[in-house]
Amino acid sequence: MSTLIRPPPIDASTSAIEQMLDLTQLRDIDPDLYTNTQPLWHPPGARGVFGGAIIAQCLSAAQRTVPDSFTVHSMHCYFVLAGDSEIPVIYHVEHVREGRSYATRTVQARQRGRAIFTTTLSFVRVDSGGKKRVEHAAEMPQVPPPKDNEEDLRFPQGIAGPFQSQRIDILNNDSPHPHTKKTRQWIKARGKISPSAGHQPHLCALAYMSDSYFIGTVARVHKLWRYSSKREGKPTLDEDVLKRLLNEDEEKLRQLPGMNDRVIQKLKEGKSLTEAKDKPEIGMMVSLDHTIYFHNPRDFRADEWMFTEMESPWAGDGRGLVFQRMFTRDGKLIATCVQEGVVRLKQPVESKL
Structure with missing residues (x-):
């Protein structure tokens, strides 16, 4: 059984990504325990469930334990074990710190009594920075805008998946130096996120989509x-x-x-x-950790086009590192993400002679 409790009927008034990321609170057991309401997606050929879903559901669980005046500004995650789509995931939220300006939570996702994922999240009270502030932000590069034609849309998780994208040509794709290349795309949640749900589902949707083709950037810039x-x-x-x-x-x-x-x-x-x-062929590619820094967390919509740009400054010793920036369509920087993962090439078969 892929959910602990039988899923309720789908609420047609909510978007596909809201439905996928919905949680059930296990209040009778522990008010800080949650579980996935809907089955989690297992990408074809992957070792486990889509990592973005676990990231987003951990964020959703943690958000439910802080006052509405606090907003997440960073989360640091580690993928421990591959998640099994055939059994439920249990999320346990620990209240680490309750401060006047900052609050800290850790969330552990567990299956079969073992941790498959762990994250620490920091929340900041809105407008706690004062009236005078130090401010700057990277500018969005000049890129072609998203197209309205349906034939230009891509559905990374299938036609019924929760988000859609449009790829842009890789910058410096012909360069012999992988670290100079940048993979780029437009991305957004399908449908409209419920207006009454507030800012939280938009943050969870961004977290979910931030894992799309992330560590795969290493393979793309190396043309593996x-x-x-x-x-x-x-x-x-x-x-x-x-x-x-x-x-x-x-x-x-x-x-x-x-x-x-x-x-x-x-x-x-x-x-x-x-x-x-x-040619070099990938033998194994899997995420190890994932960090998101949220900027302007209440000033964007995940169901409107967002621009993402990824680059890999380093790969070696069977690992690769990727940076990602996410912008609103009008150029506002809303998130900076970092991911490291295992990237191993398929090794030649050694002769036993």
């Missing part, structure tokens, strides 16, 4: 190959099947393991995927 004709000794989908899926439902195809822009472009051009078998 993510498709293999065999995986763990078993053949994957036949190329003819992949081409048929491309014609029927490209978004569904993109959810399959190893499907990236280069692979899909080769399919569109009718080229064989085995042509790149001699």
